[in-house]
Amino acid sequence: MKNWTKPAVLALSATLMLQAAGCSNQESAPDAAAPENSNVAPTGYPIVKDKITLKAFSRQDAQLGNYADMYLFKEMENKTNIHLEFDTPSSANNAAKERINLMFSTSDLPDILLKNDLGTANIQKYASQGLIVALDPYIDKYAPNFKALMEKYPDIRQRVTAPDGHIYYLPNIKDYLPSNVGRYPLMNTEWLKKVGMPAPKTSDELLQVLTAFRDKDPNGNGKADEIPFSAHNLDFLTHAVGTMFGLDYQYAQGQLFGANFDNGKVNIWLDDPRYKQTLQFLKTLNDQKLIDPEIFTQTDQVYFGKLADNRIGFTPLYQPRNAGKYAGQFDAIEPIKGPNGDQLWSFLNPRATAPAFIITKANKNIEASVRWADYLYGDEGATLVYLGKLGETYEQKPDGSFSYKQELLNAPNGLERELGSKWTYFPGDQPAGYFAEKQLRPTMEGTPMASYVDKVKAFLPKTANLAPMLPLEKQDRREPDHQRSGDLRQRDESEVHTGYHVLRQMG
Numbered sequence: 001m002k003n004w005t006k007p008a009v010l011a012l013s014a015t016l017m018l019q020a021a022g023c024s025n026q027e028s029a030p031d032a033a034a035p036e037n038s039n040v041a042p043t044g045y046p047i048v049k050d051k052i053t054l055k056a057f058s059r060q061d062a063q064l065g066n067y068a069d070m071y072l073f074k075e076m077e078n079k080t081n082i083h084l085e086f087d088t089p090s091s092a093n094n095a096a097k098e099r100i101n102l103m104f105s106t107s108d109l110p111d112i113l114l115k116n117d118l119g120t121a122n123i124q125k126y127a128s129q130g131l132i133v134a135l136d137p138y139i140d141k142y143a144p145n146f147k148a149l150m151e152k153y154p155d156i157r158q159r160v161t162a163p164d165g166h167i168y169y170l171p172n173i174k175d176y177l178p179s180n181v182g183r184y185p186l187m188n189t190e191w192l193k194k195v196g197m198p199a200p201k202t203s204d205e206l207l208q209v210l211t212a213f214r215d216k217d218p219n220g221n222g223k224a225d226e227i228p229f230s231a232h233n234l235d236f237l238t239h240a241v242g243t244m245f246g247l248d249y250q251y252a253q254g255q256l257f258g259a260n261f262d263n264g265k266v267n268i269w270l271d272d273p274r275y276k277q278t279l280q281f282l283k284t285l286n287d288q289k290l291i292d293p294e295i296f297t298q299t300d301q302v303y304f305g306k307l308a309d310n311r312i313g314f315t316p317l318y319q320p321r322n323a324g325k326y327a328g329q330f331d332a333i334e335p336i337k338g339p340n341g342d343q344l345w346s347f348l349n350p351r352a353t354a355p356a357f358i359i360t361k362a363n364k365n366i367e368a369s370v371r372w373a374d375y376l377y378g379d380e381g382a383t384l385v386y387l388g389k390l391g392e393t394y395e396q397k398p399d400g401s402f403s404y405k406q407e408l409l410n411a412p413n414g415l416e417r418e419l420g421s422k423w424t425y426f427p428g429d430q431p432a433g434y435f436a437e438k439q440l441r442p443t444m445e446g447t448p449m450a451s452y453v454d455k456v457k458a459f460l461p462k463t464a465n466l467a468p469m470l471p472l473e474k475q476d477r478r479e480p481d482h483q484r485s486g487d488l489r490q491r492d493e494s495e496v497h498t499g500y501h502v503l504r505q506m507g
Contacts (some may be wrong), residue, residue: 046081059096061428191218244338356432376433
């Protein structure tokens with residue numbers, strides 16, 4: 001466990017202020033303009049005169065089929081004259097992470113990376129080793145769509161600009177509030193009817209409802225197989241419980257904790273008494289067998305299977321389509337009020353999030369690759385990613401808006417699995433591109449999602465910050481305990497360690 005020090009937090013704050021100021025040093029990053037490539041058309045399509053092949057890496061989420069067979073990539077090949085040869089290890093059991101680590105450790109690299117889970121710290125590390133290409137020399141000429149977005153939304157430029165002034169990746173961008181809320185508090189309302197209870201409003205009421213779900217066979221199959229409270233993984237579960245104690249999720253790295261931004265100061269969860277209370281509440285849930293016993297180990301596929309088998313009562317989830325025929329049983333409730341009166345829902349994502357497109361040093365067609373990716377940051381490309389083929393997967397309404405075909409909306413295995421099987425790779429999230437209401441609203445059709453945001457918007461944090469890109473020399477900063485001082489040491493460290501002990505005892 002890293003020891004967070006006051007200097008480290010000050011460095012983080014300084015980095016945020018530098019980035020918020022616009023990262024003005026970006027203009028001096030490349031000394032030379034991007035080289036010309038006679039095979040690449042700077043505008044129009046196809047992108048290249050003579051067809052090229054790019055080796056592409058992407059994790060394969062649980063909802064996805066064979067990338068090579070997807071309509072999205074076939075259509076893009078027809079348009080751009082660029083063929084992708086895919087390496088798509090599964091996202092389950094860390095297979096994709098292990099593959100990508102091996103690729104970078106051996107320098108046996110693909111040309112481009114799509115869904116990758118590298119994280120900005122690793123991106124900077126590999127860029128400093130010359131393994132990842134800086135994209136900023138190419139953006140002005142070959143990425144007009146992305147350039148326009150950075151000019152319109154300074155937060156996007158701030159997000160993607162590294163401390164050295166370079167841009168090493170293009171992000172996933174969502175610009176529609178119902179989609180920027182990454183998870184909603186979804187309750188199985190049919191189960192509530194079966195146990196004769198209203199939706200819980202407080203943490204005490206939540207315990208009572210979950211206990212009834214455990215004991216009263218609300219799925220009606222005569223088995224004690226109900227899982228009162230589940231999530232994709234322990235991180236999401238901890239995050240959901242932490243909101244009842246006022247814990248925000250700023251600057252998080254997906255490591256079971258984040259930070260609050262209190263009164264202009266970064267306050268790491270690990271030194272917050274509310275985190276200890278969160279862990280104690282989690283232990284209570286675990287001791288009473290109210291949370292998923294497989295929460296430490298389950299894959300997304302296992303979790304989705306439980307939803308589709310009508311075994312889950314309460315869960316933080318973006319939308320319930322993976323519950324199949326039981327999807328209509330779920331609805332959002334107001335965030336639960338905790339024992340101290342806190343009522344927060346901190347699953348709010350910034351506009352620009354995950355690194356979604358990266359070019360490695362193996363790539364000999366950088367200009368063409370940047371143009372290929374930039375297509376996804378325009379309206380036509382974004383619509384192709386999210387909606388598929390007009391007349392086949394979606395249709396246009398009289399008012400000009402789009403909706404998925406009813407056969408997809410009613411697919412037994414869920415819309416996302418149906419789309420991901422052969423049409424597009426957005427299911428599982430984090431595709432490259434800029435996606436607004438036009439592309440994102442159709443994903444909510446056939447669910448009560450249009451009303452979800454109304455249940456939580458009063459309880460969302462005012463800002464949403466991902467962990468900033470710190471300079472490499474500050475990313476692993478550690479100091480001996482006796483040298484640590486300042487605000488993060490105002491309480492006895494044993495409280496933090498006690499909290500971790502509580503979490504460990506859950507296993």
